[in-house]
Amino acid sequence: MPFTNAKVPTQQVVRPYVSLKEIPEFIEEGMAHSTDPEACELQLSMGLFLGLRSGEIRFAKVMNIDFDKQTFAPDLTKTRQTRSIYIPGFLIQKVKAFIGDRNLKPNDYLFRRPGKNDPVGPGFLREVVQKAAQKIRKPALTPHRMRTSFATLHAIAGTPIRVIQQMLGHKCIQTTLIYIQDVPELNQIAQARLEALVGFGNFAGAGVHNLKPWHVEVGALLGNLAPEVQGDPILSAAPLLEMMNSLHGEIKRVETALASIREKATE
Numbered sequence: 001m002p003f004t005n006a007k008v009p010t011q012q013v014v015r016p017y018v019s020l021k022e023i024p025e026f027i028e029e030g031m032a033h034s035t036d037p038e039a040c041e042l043q044l045s046m047g048l049f050l051g052l053r054s055g056e057i058r059f060a061k062v063m064n065i066d067f068d069k070q071t072f073a074p075d076l077t078k079t080r081q082t083r084s085i086y087i088p089g090f091l092i093q094k095v096k097a098f099i100g101d102r103n104l105k106p107n108d109y110l111f112r113r114p115g116k117n118d119p120v121g122p123g124f125l126r127e128v129v130q131k132a133a134q135k136i137r138k139p140a141l142t143p144h145r146m147r148t149s150f151a152t153l154h155a156i157a158g159t160p161i162r163v164i165q166q167m168l169g170h171k172c173i174q175t176t177l178i179y180i181q182d183v184p185e186l187n188q189i190a191q192a193r194l195e196a197l198v199g200f201g202n203f204a205g206a207g208v209h210n211l212k213p214w215h216v217e218v219g220a221l222l223g224n225l226a227p228e229v230q231g232d233p234i235l236s237a238a239p240l241l242e243m244m245n246s247l248h249g250e251i252k253r254v255e256t257a258l259a260s261i262r263e264k265a266t267e
Contacts, residue, residue, distance in 0.1 A: 016138040017148040017181055018048060030132040039111050040128055042098050047146030050085050051168050054143040058119050062099055063106040067092070083169045151179035156186060
C-alpha cells in the first residue's frame with residue numbers, strides 16, 4: 001500500500017450508572033413517576049440487582065423463576081444463549097409477594113398491559129428512568145445502564161469477572177470490562193479484603209467506611225437488611241476477622257512455647 005494507516009484518537013466513553021448511595025433515591029423517584037409503583041419498584045430492582053436487559057424484564061414470565069433453586073432464567077437474550085441468575089433473598093421475597101398479590105399463573109407475564117396478558121410496551125421503563133436519572137443528576141442514564149450499575153456494584157463486592165460475565169450473558173469478557181466503571185475506592189477495598197483474608201487488619205479505615213451510610217439506607221429500602229450485616233457495606237466480616245485474629249494470636253503463642261521448649265532442650 002502506498003500509504004500508512006493512522007490511528008484515530010478516541011475518547012473513552014464514560015457510562016453513567018446508579019451508584020450504591022443513589023439506589024434509594026433512584027428507585028423512589030422512579031416509583032413516584034410510575035402509574036404502577038409496585039411493578040416499577042420490582043422492574044428497577046430486577047435491572048439493578050439481576051443485571052437484566054430491559055427486554056428480559058419486559059418478557060419475564062412466572063415460569064422463568066425457579067423458586068426452589070431461587071434462580072431466574074430469561075427466555076430471550078441478545079446473544080441467544082441461556083443463562084441462570086441467582087435471585088438475592090430480599091428480591092425473591094418481593095417477587096413472591098408481587099406474584100401472589102396479582103394472582104399470576106406460570107405462563108403469565110410478570111408485567112402486563114392493563115387488563116391483558118400481553119407484556120408491557122418496549123418503552124415501559126424509559127420515561128421512569130429518565131425522571132429518576134434527572135433526580136440523581138445523571139440525565140444520560142437509560143434502562144440499559146442499570147446493567148452497568150449491576151456490574152460495577154459486583155466489582156466493588158469482589159465478584160470474579162468471569163462470574164459477572166456469566167450473569168450479564170456476555171460472550172466476550174472484554175464487553176463485561178466495558179460495563180465495570182472506575183470506582184476510586186475499588187483498589188483500596190480489594191487490598192483491604194486481601195489483608196483481611198490472610199489474617200491481618202480489617203475493613204474499617206480502608207476506604208470501605210465511606211460506603212456505610214449508603215449501605216444502611218439501601219438495606220432499609222430493600223427490607224431493613226442493614227442490622228443483619230452489622231453496618232459493613234459489602235459483607236459482615238467482623239466475626240471472620242475476629243476468628244482469624246484469634247487464631248493468629250494462638251499460633252504466635254504456640255510458636256513462642258515451642259521456641260522456649262527448644263531452648264531448654266539444648267541447654
